Amino acid sequence: MTQEHWNTLLKIINGEIQTEKPIGFIIDSPWLPQWYGVSILDYYTNDNIWFEANRKAVETFPEVMFFPGFWSEYGMCTEPSAFGSKMVWAERNLPHADKIIENSGNIGQIKKPNVKTDGLLPFMLNRLIHNEENIKKFRHSVKFAVARGPLNIASFLMGTTEFMMAISMKPEETLKGLNTITGFIEDWLSLQMETFPDIDGILLLDDIVGFVGESDFKEFALPFLKKIYRDFNVKVKFFHNDAHGFVCAPSLKGIGINLFNFSFEHGLGEMKELTGNSIVLLGNIPPRDVLAIGSVEDVKQSVKNALESVEDHSRIIWSCGGGMPPDVSTDNIKAFISAVRESD
Numbered sequence: 001m002t003q004e005h006w007n008t009l010l011k012i013i014n015g016e017i018q019t020e021k022p023i024g025f026i027i028d029s030p031w032l033p034q035w036y037g038v039s040i041l042d043y044y045t046n047d048n049i050w051f052e053a054n055r056k057a058v059e060t061f062p063e064v065m066f067f068p069g070f071w072s073e074y075g076m077c078t079e080p081s082a083f084g085s086k087m088v089w090a091e092r093n094l095p096h097a098d099k100i101i102e103n104s105g106n107i108g109q110i111k112k113p114n115v116k117t118d119g120l121l122p123f124m125l126n127r128l129i130h131n132e133e134n135i136k137k138f139r140h141s142v143k144f145a146v147a148r149g150p151l152n153i154a155s156f157l158m159g160t161t162e163f164m165m166a167i168s169m170k171p172e173e174t175l176k177g178l179n180t181i182t183g184f185i186e187d188w189l190s191l192q193m194e195t196f197p198d199i200d201g202i203l204l205l206d207d208i209v210g211f212v213g214e215s216d217f218k219e220f221a222l223p224f225l226k227k228i229y230r231d232f233n234v235k236v237k238f239f240h241n242d243a244h245g246f247v248c249a250p251s252l253k254g255i256g257i258n259l260f261n262f263s264f265e266h267g268l269g270e271m272k273e274l275t276g277n278s279i280v281l282l283g284n285i286p287p288r289d290v291l292a293i294g295s296v297e298d299v300k301q302s303v304k305n306a307l308e309s310v311e312d313h314s315r316i317i318w319s320c321g322g323g324m325p326p327d328v329s330t331d332n333i334k335a336f337i338s339a340v341r342e343s344d
Contacts, residue, residue, distance in 0.1 A: 024065035068144035081119030101158035107177035149206025201236030210243025229256035242322035264321025303339035
């Protein structure tokens, strides 16, 4: 992210109205390799290809804030790899992590990994270290420490259905396991911040938060999210959950979150009301059905509908309701930008 974009982001968080409506997208391996014209496996294993794909994105769309920006990641395998999950790779498909917990009662017995040595984490950091100088040559810097959230990681280690059952049947063991995972996340975020002094934001991604009801959210998610976000003194505290978002939205401010990417199925007006208009919202057109497979006209109409759905355009970064999905074309992104700019 450039310093100009970072300064704009801070102003938006403070509620300042911008001359031009801000535009931003979460981008990573589901979108970048295909858009750049390489295999997913090449994107993961060749640092130069990874850098050039990200460079092309920021140069093709200079007006767009990309989150977190030059994201070093290995899809959903990143954090599970540190716990010992088997990584399954394919040339053209996203990798996946095999679960390592077969008995739901064993979640409380997991050991906290060493973030300096375990799994793919050292490779992630090294990729950024080797490319930091090149990133800065393009006036960008590493501004976010990033991790999957506690419930998300737990679901990879034992399976989503099994994790949901563990919440109901083994609550004490589940809380113990989530506490270990939370400690791991804090270690991992801290190491990223120690390695890159320009970091002044954290991003957690946890769709599983949207899978639980209100009472389970308050017991199994809220305490751990609050601990993570309150333990880091950074200016931007970003949370992504593009599953059901109503359960967490009223608690975001109390957790310490000030930027939220959520499902396109929730209206901007609804989210403004649920968050007390105190959180910056990143959204909110359908990512797959419109931005990816819709026509240019579909994209423009969806953006127009989103703009007209809410009177107060403060604390909104115009985006899609989730991360950038596969198959989004350059033309559709330009159509999105054009539609927003026409409303300025």
